[in-house]
Amino acid sequence: MSQLVIQNLHVSIGEKPIVKGLTLTINSGEVHAIMGPNGTGKSTLSKAIAGHPDYTITSGDVLIDGVSILAQEADERARAGIFLAFQYPSEIPGVSIANFLRAAQQARLAEGEEIDASAYYKRLYSKMDLLKIDRKFTSRAVNDGFSGGEKKRCEILQMAMLEPKFALMDETDSGLDIDALRIVADGVNTMRGPNLGVLLITHYQRLLDYIVPDHVHVMYDGRLVKSGDKSLALELEAKGYDWIKKELQAATA
Amino acid sequence: MSATTLTAPTTLTGSFTPAAFAAHLASLPPSLPTWWLDRKRAAYARFAALPLPSRTDEMWRFSNIGTLTLEGFTLPGAATTVPHAPIGIPKAAKLVFANGRLFSRQVLSPELAARGVIVDTLQNALVKHEALVREHLLAQPPKLGSPKFGALHEAFLADGAFISVPRDVQLDLPIGIFSYALGATAAVFPHTLVIAGENARVSVVEYFGSDSDDSAQFAAGANDLYAGHGSQISYIGKQDWSHRALSFQSNSTVVRRDARVQSLNLHLGARQARHESLSQLAAPGAFSEMLALTVAEAGQEFDQRTLQIHQAPNTKSDLLYKNALRGTAKTIFSGLIVVDPDAQKTDAYQSNRNLMLSDDAEACSLPGLEIQANDVRCTHGATSSRIxxxxxxxxxxxxxxxxxxxxxxxxxxxxxxxxxxxxxxxxxxxxxxxxxxxxx
Structure with missing residues (x-):
């Protein structure tokens, strides 16, 4: 049982403040969805937590089980249990998925300890079977020339292998057709359980038909402005984001 | 000490004095043919007369001239041990040279030998296969700026590898050639000659290594690849000399009708390594693929000069040289594609890519084209990028x-x-x- 606490977080890109005081607690076993219009800071939030060097955290904190991760490099945060599923995963020519995942596993071992290759492949293949991914997939270079669906499948496979405590899924549904969306949703649902907390970042309600969240939050202008259960997502789908904007304007008027 | 030694222009010959050359000739077996010894004497005369490259020499543009030296090297004696061979893959045959002398060998299977395949030393081949050696050994004049080092190689070449695969014979396993420089100041002159007959197929893996990364050694090596009608040659060269060595290597490839040659040179060692590679597409349908990988570390300079000459119609060449640079490393790539007037339908490609892993590294690129035919496809380019x-x-x-x-x-x-x-x-x-x- 773990807890990810985001405390009054402020994030800037260059001089420009994007996230302006966001607070959220995610416990293992919970699936939280953050919805909101474009340009409201959703992707910035996930990249800042994962440690992207272009994003500056100007104040606030992010803690895993009471320990701040903000002084850590991106790779240390990953080893501490954070997994960012990218909206646009990078292509890594010449590095096979198998070697990439192996390096990621090796990085989690103590200095001087060597990965057990046969146990690694056994585990890799069992995860692939679980996610219904063809074994030939792992000899391909990471995301190199992949379709949108293949890239997302690759993200899900990495997530399954790395077994994070918290997965931040950044607009995982963008640009996916319904079959690809289902692959992603099936993957997340398969891994969902008492050892994993999930933060789903999405623009559309569509993904939430497949991954049913425990909590739904609306993000607007760098803050969470409304929280509720899955019915909030349906309300947003029916009424659009203008409804939230009007409510906020009325409150601040 | 004789008067001639004292007055000889030592700056032009350095450690490779007339006396050293005389001693080298005296160390060769008496069975070697006269024409070869005459060629060596002529080569020594050229070496001794030619100046070292100068700053104004276009073929040495960007190269560090000040660190080229012929001083402080020795012609080493026979070795008693060689380092462990680093490439443990199955081979059809193997020759190991230490300080220019045959150290050990793995002979061909009797089946391959019976089919006429030859893997032998150059010294033996000069006697037993004289005509073939005479036709192909160092047959192409150096065109890429190192006539002096080419002449030095020919003058001091003691022994090397001779590989000949006759018509219609195809080898499944590669042939391994290992050349070691042993001793703190050793100078070596490795040579490999490969001749593929009509429709023959052969793969050669060559390794250049030192006893220690601290040895301030000298190497002037060369190889000749001759791909006969319809044949295939795959050549892999791994340059792993001591990080204090000065290395010159010249590759010459002649590709005949419908033949294909793939060469890949891996550059790891030496403090300064000059590599010149010439491919001649001599008859229609010829194809030469020229590949290179370099890992350049702090203080190393890798200087690569290439020439793709299309002499006949419907020929193809494809060059891809990739360098990764760390620390204060420097790489130079200068490549030229030449298309002769009647080499129509030439398809030539040349690409140099540099990955800069440090702010202090320097990569120089000089891609070039000289096209005299009007119906060709030639592409070239160079890029440098960071992670x-x-x-x-x-x-x-x-x-x-x-x-x-x-x-x-x-x-x-x-x-x-x-x-x-x-x-x-x-x-x-x-x-x-x-x-x-x-x-x-």
Whole structure:
């Protein structure tokens, strides 16, 4: 049982403040969805937590089980249990998925300890079977020339292998057709359980038909402005984001 | 000491004095043909007369001329041991040279020998296969700026490898040639001559290594690849000399009708390494694929000069040289594609890609074209780039530390070249060699 606490977080890109005081607690076993219009800071939030060097955290904190991760490099945060599923995963020519995942596993071992290759492949293949991914997939270079669906499948496979405590899924549904969306949703649902907390970042309600969240939050202008259960997502789908904007304007008027 | 030695222009010959040359000639077996000894004497005369490259020499543009030296080297004696061979893949035959002398060998199977395949020393071949050697040994004049070092090689070449695969014979396993320089100031002159007869197929893996990374050695090597009608030659050269060595290597490839040659040179060692590679597409349908990978470390200079000459119609050449530079390393790539007037339908490609892993490294690129035919396709280009920060973050976000992430991305950068190899064992062996240098 773990807890990810985001405390009054402020994030800037260059001089420009994007996230302006966001607070959220995610416990293992919970699936939280953050919805909101474009340009409201959703992707910035996930990249800042994962440690992207272009994003500056100007104040606030992010803690895993009471320990701040903000002084850590991106790779240390990953080893501490954070997994960012990218909206646009990078292509890594010449590095096979198998070697990439192996390096990621090796990085989690103590200095001087060597990965057990046969146990690694056994585990890799069992995860692939679980996610219904063809074994030939792992000899391909990471995301190199992949379709949108293949890239997302690759993200899900990495997530399954790395077994994070918290997965931040950044607009995982963008640009996916319904079959690809289902692959992603099936993957997340398969891994969902008492050892994993999930933060789903999405623009559309569509993904939430497949991954049913425990909590739904609306993000607007760098803050969470409304929280509720899955019915909030349906309300947003029916009424659009203008409804939230009007409510906020009325409150601040 | 005689008066001639005292007055000889030592700056032009350095350690390779007339007396040293006389001693070298005296050390050769008496059975060698006269024409070869005459050629060596003529080569020595050229060497002794030619100046060292100068700053104004266009063929040496960007090269560090001040660090070229012929002083302080010795012609070493026979060796009693050689380092462990680093490429443990199955081979059809093997020749190991230490300080220019045959040290050990793995002979061909009786079946291959019976079919006329020859893997022997040059000294033996000069006697037993005189006509073939005379036709092909150093037959192409040096065109890439090193007539002095070419002449020095020919003058002091003691022994090397001779490989001949006759018509219609195809070897499944590669032939391994190992050349070691042993001793703190040893000078070596390795040579490999490969002749593929009509429709023959042969693969050669050559390794150049030293006893220690601290030896201030000297190497002036060369190889000749001759691909007869319809034949296939695959040549892999791994230059892993001491990091204090000064190295010159010249490759000459002649590709006849419908033949194809693939060469891949891996450059790891030496403090300063000049590599000149010439491909002549001599008859229609000829194809030469020229590949190179360089891992350049702090203080090393790798100077690569290439020439793709299309002499006949419907010929193809494809050059891809990739360098990864660390620390204060420097690389130079100067490549020229020449298309003769009647070489219509030439398809020539030339690409140099540099991955800059340090702000202090320097990569110079001089791609060039000289086209005299009007119906050709020639493309060339050079790029220098750094590690992409988004790729680096992607790897880091999976828990891989920055240093390992950069290493993986660099190996990925090299894979494009290694993937062109048909032999998986060789691909793996080369990858291991590169990784070893990275982890040093």
């Amino acid at each position: 992409d920060p988004e790729q680096e973050f992607y790897l880091q976000s999976r828990g891989i530390a920055k240093e390992q992430a950069d290493e993986l991305l660099t190996f990925g950068f090299f894979e494009e070249v290694l993937n062109r190899l048909a032999n998986d064992d060789l691909h793996e062996a080369l990858r291991t060699l590169i990784q070893t240098k990275f982890k040093k």
